[in-house]
Amino acid sequence: MTVEFGTCNLCEAMCGLEFTVEDNAVTSIRGDKKDPLSRGHICPKALSLIDLHADPDRLIKPVRRTDSGWQEIEWDEAYRIVVDGLVSTRRDHGANAVGIYQGNPNVHSLGAMTHGIPFTSMLRTRNRYSATSLDQLPHQLVNHLMYGHQLVLPIPDIDRTDFFLVLGGNPMASNGSMMTVPDFAQRVRDLKARGGTLVVVDPRRTETADVADEHHFVRPGTDALLLLALVNVVLETGATRVADYVDGVSEIASFVRDFAPEAVAPVVGMAAEAITDLATRFAGAESAVAYGRMGVSTQKFGTVCQWAIQVLNILTGNLDRVGGALLTDPAIDLVERKIVGRGHFDKWRSRVRDLPEFAGEFPSSTLVDEMTTPGDGRIRAMAVFSGNPVLSMPGGDTLDQAFADLDFMVSFDFYINETSRHADVILPPTMSLERDHYDLIFSTFAVRNTAKFMPAVLPKKPGAKADWEIFRDLGIRYQAALAQSPVDRVRRRLSPKSVVAEARLRLSPRRTVDALLRSGRKGLSVRALSKSPHGTDLGPLRPGLPAKLRTRDKRIQLVQDVVVGDLPAVHDMLTTASVPADGQLLMIGRRHLRSNNSWMHNTARLTKGKPRHQLLAHPDDLRARGIGDGALVTVTSAAGSVSIEVLASDRMMPGVVSMPHGFGHQRTGVELSVASTVKGPSVNDITDPQQVDAVSANAVLNGIPVTIAAV
Incomplete structure (x- = not known):
């Protein structure tokens, strides 16, 4: 038995953890009281890391969708199918015919940060989307x-x-x-x-x-x-x-x-x-x-x-x-070191709805338009990286069908979920206990400056690959396939950036982090941090303006x-119908401590207890409509309708109802151990992708007018 220390990377909190390891298995997880940021705090999600690692539904090796079901294949065959699908789409229809969607887990993975970004840059498409425009x-x-x-x-x-x-x-x-x-x-x-x-x-x-x-x-x-x-x-x-x-x-x-x-x-x-x-x-x-x-x-x-x-x-x-x-x-300053760019806004616009890009990404609410609207530049192939947009984007039903109609799709995920089920090939990475971790992004947002490097706690399962290895192998094969293409326009799009990206793919995340630490702060390196397994305290936040401003x-x-x-337009709310029409309520979302967006519903540890899928509504609003507590109701918006149980709650503002985000697992078509029994529709089946923030075009997921009625 050994005791290892590390970091939970399931959410943004970066909680320090203490792992008890026996016979290549984690037998218990506790909060690390010596972690200078989390100070021993732990939530139920961290405890479920044991379940995720042992989950029989988790994919270890690639699978291919066939007429008779999912078939496990070897990595070389999977790479060949993916490269052929992406390159042929680019050759026949142009680079923008390939779309990219990146989910939240990408920024929680060191390998996805160090190697996923160089790989996606090789695709050279403007049809890039992510959870950013569903969120922040x-x-x-x-x-x-x-x-x-x-x-x-x-x-x-x-x-x-x-x-x-x-x-x-x-x-x-x-x-x-x-x-x-x-x-x-x-x-x-x-x-x-x-x-x-x-x-x-x-x-x-x-x-x-x-x-x-x-x-x-x-x-x-x-x-x-x-x-x-x-x-x-x-x-x-x-x-x-x-x-x-x-x-x-x-x-x-x-x-x-x-x-x-x-x-x-x-x-x-x-x-x-x-x-x-x-x-x-x-x-x-x-x-x-x-x-x-x-x-x-x-x-x-x-x-x-x-x-x-x-x-x-x-x-x-x-x-x-x-x-x-x-x-x-x-310790690794993404801004100061220019590792992440300043960003830019409205340099180009989307093909169908003329929505502005930000930092090279289009708003996710228009992804379905770009997949379904005929014409030059229509998305015909998708690469989905650790995301489940069918559940997390507005207009889930329409998007579900759009994914089904693609010419080709690859998903990087270790589950068959509501989105990945449409992929021709699923490439599963290892999960967090099996890979090194350093938090590049959330150290930038932390309430105290700390640094911690976590070596992999467990060895990879036989046949498994870390995400950085998948991006490395796939990227090298993709570049080679492009270089062999006889089409001049494809060769012309190979740029010096792509050459640099391939070189970055060959460097492991550990070596990348070590180089960044050594060149950033005196006395810091992977070796130095390994001697401080609880993390290194770099002190409280400090004033630093205007020097830290990046304005010209x-x-x-x-x-x-x-x-x-x-x-x-904000002022118009003072004089126009800002309050819903008679009979309408305003719908908002909500999150749960025992959930993580559209996943982690496949562990009994997190899904046990009282149901959490219900529509919350104030008792007065239910009485006014003759609806009893616990009744099955239809919730209808301009975008559609769903049926859901209602729960009377005086925690709601009168006139407001709340539905949780991330439910709706009945779509997968795969019998999962737990998730198939989790009740509740997807709230995004009744959110409208046409409704966006007028400035940024971020999705509108709150303040949605709805009506409710007993079934």
């Missing part, structure tokens, strides 16, 4: 516009703040998200112990609201009005403390003049006095920070919301301030034309 695209766009880089994201200094305002986020369930904050519950207790305040604004009384000092209901989709009213109060009362590298304060005052608390209150559903009081206390606190997450990003005015949150922090002097919002200093002039421009151009 407004964050990244605002970062790019205001601070000069998509990853320059000020992080709440929760460990030292006096006033923490959370809008549309639930860190008690997520342990952060665009703010890596494990052990959130203890951090809240510490906040209260030093006399601080936690305020939550959300249309559902969430798990985070349960531990807050205050909770305020807000009508879904109106958060932009509330935030602009908070900014209005700060400016009207003169409670501003603005740094000398910030421009545009007077212009902001003119933009928010009409958004007084009294004007927005009837629409927002929060009393004008409460709005004024919240803004006054926030501005008057010794230190304060506002944080908004999925609830404010995935709505009609998501970009305006994220911009207004930054403006509120800046105007009150809480940007780059201890206890406010600070930038991180990770090292200044912050509050007025961003692309954002303020959407303010008239």
Whole structure:
């Protein structure tokens, strides 16, 4: 028996773990009390790593879809099929006929980061999509516009703040998200112990609201009005403390003049006095920070919301301030080292709906259009990397059929899921216990600077390959196939970048991380971190502006034309039908601590207990419709209908219903051990891909008008 230490990479929290290993199997998992970031915290998902490793439904070797079912094949044959499918599509229809979708797990895997990116760059397609535009695209766009880089994201200094305002986020369930904050519950207790305040604004009384000092209901989709009213109060009362590298304060005052608390209150559903009081206390606190997450990003005015949150922090002097919002200093600084680019916006547009790209990706809501609309440039083949867009994208039913109609598809996944079931070939990578890990992305978003390298805890299963090995082997074969093509236009598209990408593929993730550590911080290397298995503490967040700005002039421009151009539409909510029509309710999503988006429903450890799939609705709304608690109801939106059990809950704001994200596993056609018994339809069967944020084109997943009726 041995004890190993490492990191959970299932979500953004980077919790330190202690593994007990016997006979090449993990027999127990505990929180690592010596981890400087998570401090012993652990959630149920981490415990399920044992189940994921032993899951009989997990794919180990490639499988090919045949008329008689799935057939296991050898890696060389799988590579040949994939290369032939991708190259022939590119040869016959052009590079843009190949589409790419990348799911969240890619940024949680070291090998996918170091080797997946070079491989996808070889495909040379503009039809790139990811979970970014189903999630945090407004964050990244605002970062790019205001601070000069998509990853320059000020992080709440929760460990030292006096006033923490959370809008549309639930860190008690997520342990952060665009703010890596494990052990959130203890951090809240510490906040209260030093006399601080936690305020939550959300249309559902969430798990985070349960531990807050205050909770305020807000009508879904109106958060932009509330935030602009908070900014209005700060400016009207003169409670501003603005740094000398910030421009545009007077212009902001003119933009928010009409958004007084009294004007927005009837629409927002929060009393004008409460709005004024919240803004006054926030501005008057010794230190304060506002944080908004999925609830404010995935709505009609998501970009305006994220911009207004930054403006509120800046105007009150809480940007780059201890206890406010600070930038991180990770050991491998993706921004400083230019490993991740600044990003760009609207350099080109999608073929069908004319939607803008961001950082080379189109909004995921238009993927189905590009797959189904005839014409030059239509997507005919897809490569899906660790994603399940049929469940996670709006318009799931239509997208499901679109995947079925492709000429070719490859999926990189160790499960046959609702999306991968359409693939011609599935290439399964090893799971997290079987591969080295260093967290490149979420160290950039952490509430404390730390560094940790985790060697693989267990050996690979016989015949298995790590994701970086798959990308390496496939990339080399793909380049060779292109080089042999007699078609001149294909050869011309081979670029020096592709040559560099192939060279990067031959370097292991461990060696890549070691080189980055050695060239970044004195005294750090993989070997040095291996001597500190609990992780190395690099200290609290520190002020560093304006030096850390990536804007050309090292200044912050509050007025961003692309954002303020959407303010008239926000203003229209004050006078138009912002409240649903008679009989309509507003639907929002929700997440669970024992779930992870559209996967991890195949482990009994996480799915046991009370059902979590129901539609939550306020008792008054059910009584008004003659619907009993527990009844089967039909939920209908402009995009479609689903049937689901309803659960009466006074935790919901009247007029609002909530459906969880990520359910709907009945589609797979494969009898899985657990997931086939998990109830619940997919919420995205009734979300509309035509509805997007007007600025960023991020998907609208919250504030959806619906009707409910007993079946």
